[in-house]
Amino acid sequence: MSSTHPILGQLILGYAPLIDRQRLVMASRLTVLPQRPELRLSGSELLAALADTFADPTKPAVLNVLSESLLAELLSLALPAHLWLEVPSFMVAEHAESIAQLHRQGATLLLKGLPSSPLAPPLGACFKQLVLDLDDARLRPPAELKAACAGLPLWLSGARGAADVDEAFALGATAVLGWPVDGAYEPPAGAAAKSEIQADLQVIVELMSRVDQAEDIDRIEQTLKRDPSLAFKLLRYMNSAAFGLPVEVSSFRHAIMLLGYARLKRWLALLLTTASKDHSMRPIMYGALRRGLMMEELARGMTEADMRDEMFICGLFSLLDHMLKQPFAKLLQSIPVPERVRQALVDHSGPYHPYLALVRATESESAFDIRDAAEALMLGAEEINHGVQRALAKAAQLE
DSSP: OOOOGGGGGGGEEEEEEEETTTOOEEEEEEEEESSSOOOOOOOHHHHHHHHHTOOOTSSSSSEOOOOOOHHHHTTSSSSOOEEEEEEEEGGTTTHHHHHHHHHHHOOOOOEEEHHHHOOHHHHHEEEEEEEEEEEHHHHHOHHHHHHHHTOOOOOEEEEEEEEHHHHHHHHHEEEEESSSSSSSOOOTTTTOOOOOOOOOHHHHHHHHHHHHHOOOOOOOOHTTTTTTHHHHHHHHTTTTTTOOOSSSSOOOHHHHHHHHHHHHHOOOOOOHHOOOOGGGGGGHHHHHHHHHHHHHHHHHTTTHHHHHHHHHHHHHTTTHHHHHSSOHHHHTTTTTOOHHHIIIISSSSSTHHHHHHHHHHHHHHHHHHHHHHHHHTOOHHHHHHHHHHHHHHHHHHOO
């Protein structure tokens, strides 16, 4: 993604997954806020800026625009079918004609918040889902909440942590917009501490250790051959369009020759964080991959060659404690990582920690948190937003 759009310097972007009851990620949600409330932004420019980010028409994305003027303009434009637009209920009456026209054109519209009075059936039929904030849903008795949905499937937004996600589904949501993690992993009270990494991931950890120690290629290959499915997945990642290697990688030995041990670590790190067979981990793997890719994008201007790969691993591993159910201080005793990555994940210090804080802020979809983290790094909105865009686009290519 090499194109630039001036509008990206005037926006704040955040993102979150849309999670179904089986904990599969159905789509990405992009939250768009103006840098300043008085800014008048162009809907057509926004769609042009997002065209590369959400280029695959088979992968839907939810657009949550927190600017009334920008959203009003978007309602007057032809929307790509795979961009699902949230429309606040207070805007529906004023823009009823545009909403009906978009519906006739095949656009997917989501009603955001409960209207003050029931919508006329033809207008209500223009919406596919009802999106409510989890805090609002909590205030309503279950029967009242069900009646208020007026037959529309319910999505609840604002989940922060596994307990919130579980509660949202218990309240009747068919999908949740938010994150099943909140902060560092803490073992449940009274639970015995895990002492080992699960068996299906042991081969990857052993490979990482052998690569870290620069062992003989034959010994590393023999380790990988113990799990052919991992070998296949590793080669698939290496040959994906997202990472654009100049030639096709045909074997693990070829990969080592082409990349060297140092860069090979990043591929094994990616494999470790996407190898879980537990479906409940899918939203966490979604987040980890995007964190790694965004950290890598933010490292583009760094002069030290190793820092880009290390930043990728730092973001990628930042949710590994939740995946493997171990705190980082214990987990990283068995998984080799660069010292600067260890500092960020265990000590919450070092050069990578402020970047990780910025990535977490984009997940919060909070303008205040994003601005605060950006100012700490003296990064501009356009640079950050390009990082968000590239991370989302590359992750979609890998999945």
